[in-house]
Amino acid sequence: MSAGQIHDLGYKRYVGTRRSLGSRWTVIMRHQLATAWKTWWRYKIWLIAALMITAIGAGLMYIATDKTIQIIAGMSGTQVKFADGALALLVPWYCRIGALVAMFVGSTLVAGDVQSGAFTFYFARSMRPRDYVIGKVAALVILLSLILLAGPLLLGILRLGLCESTEQVLEALPIVLKALAVGALATLTYAVVPLGFSAMIANRRYAMALWAAYYFVVGTMAAAAGLFIEPVIGAIDLSTALEAVTLRLFEFRLIGRHVMEIPIGAAVASIVAQSAIAIGLVAWRVRGAQHSGIGGSS
């Protein structure tokens, strides 16, 4: 820094067009994607883990195409081919990775911005609270969809590739659609719910801990309560709810798992309710921050 001297590269008033207000959330989204991509532990390592699961799943599906497996049965009690059941079996693994990405990225987003005073930075500009929320959610959706949606979708497509006839392809086609549905639901769940936790506390580490406690401790307790008291309680656990939806969609029964006793309506309702509460929390926090962040000195 050269003191006492003003350096000026010259100045010209900007007369070009400005990006429309309605599209500025894309700037936040891009920034969020770049931030997540910057460090290994936040996202890249988990994406690699998801790729490994996909590769292992694909390999097993290829090797054991025609093998039947005992632990999964069709709703009618018939045995299921491994290639048909592998996708449903792997979804919980993708969800575990999704939960970790949610912990390292999603659960810290709003809390980190509150902690660093970034809301003043955002709302001194022509950002609206909804632009901020949409930008952050969109970034999380993209990051998580590469894990939770792309993985199952690839496996679904592979399942089609393993078919030997057109009839088999047509028969297996719903698997792709089901993979898309499960992936989309899981993506939305892990994008939105942790964001709600990040809006509850103004400290990124505490917010991360809160999400971890809720997901891993409260979730496990709810799942246990579902097992011993009432199956519907298990739907409070996000991973259990997603597993129940997956198995119902794929019409498989995991032998010895109570998760199948959770009605799909309860599982979906639990996910939707938790997501709605999370969005409400984020909107409340961001709207409040917009009004409190700017001001003259007193």
Added chain:
Amino acid sequence: MTALIELDRLVKRYGPITALHEITACIDGQIIGLLGPNGAGKSTLLKCLLGLLPFGGRARVLGLDARTQGGEIRDRVGYMPEQEAFLAGMTAVELCTYAAELSGLPRSEAMQRAHAALYYAGLEEKRYQPIDGYSTGMKQRVKLAQALVHDPEILFLDEPTNGLDPRSREEMLDLIVELPVRRNCAIVLSTHLLPDVERICDQAVIMHHGAVRFAGTIDALRGARGRDSELLVEVKAEASKLGDALTAAGATCRVTSPVALQVDLPADATSQLVFRTARAAGLQIRELGVRRESVEAAFLRVLGETPADGGAA
């Protein structure tokens, strides 16, 4: 020509509390000092002007309605906050580019202006370092750069010299005072440091209890009290002798040092009386000036408080 800020019976209430009482003012100028004690309503006024709070009455910034065109106003206004408002892990150039993009500039233009703004703020060599490791002075410079990166027409600066050592403070004031000329933008400076206002502002707005108590030029603020008949006189020696002679001639004098005195001339008298009296007494006048109130004294007077030292500058 449109004034920078026009307020017409602006009212802001928080439940039963009225934060701004029917403010009507027309604020214009190049560097405007926004002054007021705690709870005066400065923050609320800024929020209303930026379109962040609903309010009654009318407020226009650069001719735009603050109630319905907040977004457009914020595109044309830069804000330098008092507190830290950075994003963790970013370098100065990343932050400024991001700021410009959020204000609607295309990416290439945003990057170009980010470099120019940081260069202007004196951070050309440090712009690729993470802001987390910056000193207070450097952080203030980044805050200034991010506020002007999107080419604003008005800059709201909130305590820009807070926490700076005297040298950095002078440098920051130098940067600010050059902005209207070099960047063609007006400045609204919210600060506690009245010497800063005295040094760089040409206009002042003083707020108290949610009302604007004064809006006008700094000269008008001080001149409202200062009269040409109130003089500061410096002599080579024997100020008390001149004081006695002027008192005998009908003036009121206060000797402030062996070589200086304050003189209140009698009605209809001019400064010629001082020269004549000094010549008659055989004294040499070294300097004679109109006694002016300091901005601090004027500020306290406007608030209805009395300065401890009489407030002469």
